[in-house]
Amino acid sequence: MAEFDPFDQAFRRRANSLRRTPSPRAWNRVENRLDRRRGGTTILGIRPWMIAALLLIVAGVTVVSEMNTRANNPLAKRAESVEELSSPYTPDETFTPVEYYKAIPDGKAGRILIVRGSEYRDLTVAPQYRQQS
Amino acid sequence: MITGCKARDRRAQREVYDRYSPTMLAVARRYTQRDADAEDVLVSAFFKAFDKIDTFTESGSFEGWIRRIVVNEALMLLRKKHALKQAAELTEVNPANYSIPARAADRLAEADILKLLDSMPVGYRTVFNLYVIEGYKHREIAEQLGISINTSKSQLILAKKRMREQLEQLGYTAPNH
CATH class of the missing domain: 1.10.1740.10 (RNA polymerase sigma factor, region 2, helix turn helix motif)
Known part of the structure; x- marks a missing residue:
């Protein structure tokens, strides 16, 4: 069978000259498969970007819920009013500065200032401003 | 590119x-x-x-x-598609009996090439394609298709026999060549 057959050669030449135009859809199918492949490898059918997206969502939800639980966190508070900065500041006629001093009782000289007002309870005087006894 | x-x-x-x-x-x-x-x-x-x-x-x-x-x-x-399952094996065949004149292939129209191949059973067509057009050896065809070398040879002879008949029908060769 390995003998040279002129028919084989002639048929091969004719057959190799055949051309057929594929439908336009064929390239789209090749492209779609390449795009799917470009998505990368999968871990148990899940793509790495899906895992990354899931972690990002979980982290986001955790941060938001954490912020909500911190009542004193100023970032979690909604602004209650907006100060108008364009208009010049005019103090209220009924403004009495004395009221502001009431919350801070005078300390005695040479002692550590003790503040009993609830608004200023957490405040302490920095060491450099304390009077040395 | x-x-x-x-x-x-x-x-x-x-x-x-x-x-x-x-x-x-x-x-x-x-x-x-x-x-x-x-x-x-x-x-x-x-x-x-x-x-x-x-x-x-x-x-x-x-x-x-x-x-x-x-x-x-x-x-x-x-x-x-399990299209390669059917395989016939010949015992005593003289390939010369099924030879086809080369001039018939030279004159073949492109449409007739596909018509000839389509008219053959899948096994014949596959072996014919692999041997005649791709240039595979019978040993390689046997490995590729999971058949014996003799089956590959038999399929080729039967394919050529069928092709000769078809070429005669299409008017490419004289019946008493």
């Missing part, structure tokens, strides 16, 4: 596809009777070629490399 394909450049891939797809679709069509199957083979083959482009060594022919992928994909499709 090939360097572009290795860099996964879509334009280079398209260029390669445009250049080789008409030839490769014709190759696929010789193995499959249906145009839709041939296109499926073409799509799978080009996807594999672009996906495994790094395994192509520039020393060989790129067209030959793609062609081998197309043939392998066509054989895979035929295996999947």
Whole structure:
């Protein structure tokens, strides 16, 4: 069978000259498969970007819920009013500065200032401003 | 172009596809009777070629490399359809009895080539394609198709017998050649 057959050669030449135009859809199918492949490898059918997206969502939800639980966190508070900065500041006629001093009782000289007002309870005087006894 | 394909450049891939797809679709069509199957083979083959482009060594022919992928994909499709199961084996055959004059092939119209191949059973057609057109040896065909070397030889002889009959019907050869 390995003998040279002129028919084989002639048929091969004719057959190799055949051309057929594929439908336009064929390239789209090749492209779609390449795009799917470009998505990368999968871990148990899940793509790495899906895992990354899931972690990002979980982290986001955790941060938001954490912020909500911190009542004193100023970032979690909604602004209650907006100060108008364009208009010049005019103090209220009924403004009495004395009221502001009431919350801070005078300390005695040479002692550590003790503040009993609830608004200023957490405040302490920095060491450099304390009077040395 | 090939360097572009290795860099996964879509334009280079398209260029390669445009250049080789008409030839490769014709190759696929010789193995499959249906145009839709041939296109499926073409799509799978080009996807594999672009996906495994790094395994192509520039020393060989790129067209030959793609062609081998197309043939392998066509054989895979035929295996999947169990189309290669039927195989006949001849015991005493003189190949000279089934020889076909070369001038008949020279005059063959392109449409008649596919008509001749389509008229053959899948086993005959596949062995004929692999042996006559792709240039495989019977040992290689036997390995590829999972058949014996003798079966491969028998299929080829029967394919040529069928082809001679068909050529006579189409008026390419005289019946008493």
